[in-house]
Amino acid sequence: MKLYVLLVCYLCLLYILPITWVMKIIFAIPAFVLTYIARTTPCEEHVDLDKKAVLITGCDTGIGHELTKRLDSLGFRVFAGCLFQDGPGACQLRQQCSENVKILQLDVTNEEQVATAFKKVQEQLQDSGENLWGLVNNAAVNGMGEVEWVSVDAFKTVAEVNLWGTLRVTKAFLPLIRKSKGRIVMMSSMCGLVSFPCTAPYSVSKYAIEAVSDALRCEMFKWGVNVCIIEPGNYAGATRFFQRSTVETFMKNVWESMSERVRQDYGREYFDTIVKHLCGFSETGSSDLSPVMRDLTDALTSVSPRERYFPAPFSWKFIVSFFLYFPASITDIVFKISSHWFNLGITINHHNGTSKSNGKV
Template sequence: MVKPLYLFYCASLAGLSAILGLLLLLSHCAPVLYYLCTGILMGSVGYCLVLYLAPKSRVNGNGKAVFITGCDSGFGFGLAKRLDSLGFTVFAGCLLADSGGEGSKKLRAECSSRLSTVQIDVTDDGQVKAAVQQVKDRLPTGSKGLYALVNNAGVTQPGEVEWVSIAAYRHVMEVDTFGTVRVTKAFLPLIRREKGRVVNISSVNGLYPSPMAGTYSMAKAAVEFFSDALRHEMHKWGVKVVIVEPESFARATDMFLPAVFNKFVQVRRLQHSSIQQL
């Protein structure tokens, strides 16, 4: 099998050869056009070099506060540690912060004093309200509000539409969609004060639904449209709304733990056996 990198090199060489051949032809047939095309080509190459060699700017995290949901594991856990290492004041929202969850314990043990864990169940209005108050009380000195809110908390229920219960559909929507809406609405005043940004973790499943992921695809599609509407509304306030659409990171996010996945396979086999018996 031909390696993709090898194909890229071959295609680049073929493209460069074609361009040089065209320039050589133009130099004999149309000198003015030759100089024009050569100038455009050299300018484009120079522009690309400047972009590549120019020093990359990095946001200074000093005095900037970020609230992240779903930090018990996966993306949220990793992002909380990363932003803490960059100097941000991190509020790591964990479902099990007050219940001895391993994720919140590790964050408190491995990160600086700038990071604090916050108990939050995104389906609970009372816990969301309490989280907002905790953030207000612990904002860094000189900060007017939140630099960023990252809606990362999410769950899924795999299975074919016929076999997934309505209760499971409601639960996934309540966490993935209404949880995002609930937390965003609660924190928007703090975001507006700082002219910050809302980052919603969606999924490619919100754009391209796949079999066995009907609940998740439906919930994430709603997040996509909610984010787009919010972006228009927040433009006048200088607030940015960003959608992140990961693809195949189920194991990295702990959405499919081995025990959970194995149980799912067993249930599917029982379902197929029941159908065959009918």
């Protein structure tokens, strides 16, 4: 907060100084650069972890699984919500973690399971004298495919977990978080910042998470609660989101749910090319979750956590920034060029209102 006050004072001083606007802009740039560096550097001052507990959803695999082990090593009491409390992921946590980790059966789409989990957490906290300091909304599923291909029900299925599940858990546990003046961590994605072709089902839910988080962050100021958003890049190598088998299974269901007319208009060859491209994307993702773990840990333990964290390689940060800050008239050129580059174009038959392959797919 002091940093922002100093920045505002400095900019006000520049505004009233009798110098040209060009000079004002030149002098303002270093201030913004220094502020960015300060805000993106992890804070060395941390909260006292004594008597603090954290609830994490989606701990069967991936980020939630690794975060459970990470927080356990730091001394947190961890309530690890798993879709399958007796599944291989939950069993692995029981074997590798200390007694501070409690496995919960938690399907975030199930009201009854969320209510039961809340009751168990509340009882455990009362018995131990601890407080629920953090809630990490990590549970999520993927969805992919062109908008015309994916059924409305498939869109709803993704949103039921990623959006409504997050809201359901957050609303249930907010009273405990408010009591401790703790942290709510929302797992978004770079797809919550930029929607790429074939990511609409997933991006819709993550854009919504961004909106909910921004509103909730401001609403929680009066309670002393911090709301942080994590926007990871492509970590397909460490999660099941873009594993080849996952992509192929999902896209098989997409093809089967498409109407006969849409299948004929796009053609199987074009569809298979898209699937191949998506599978290729799955093989480029990082398998090193350490940047994500670092930012999640900072969000939960820093005295002054950031509002947003973007753990991603520089290449993805550059790509996302390009699409965020340049006008669509420029960024769309990239997709038009890539469409021809990957031979993904189709020719519209205006006589019968259908489409056919141009022979280049």
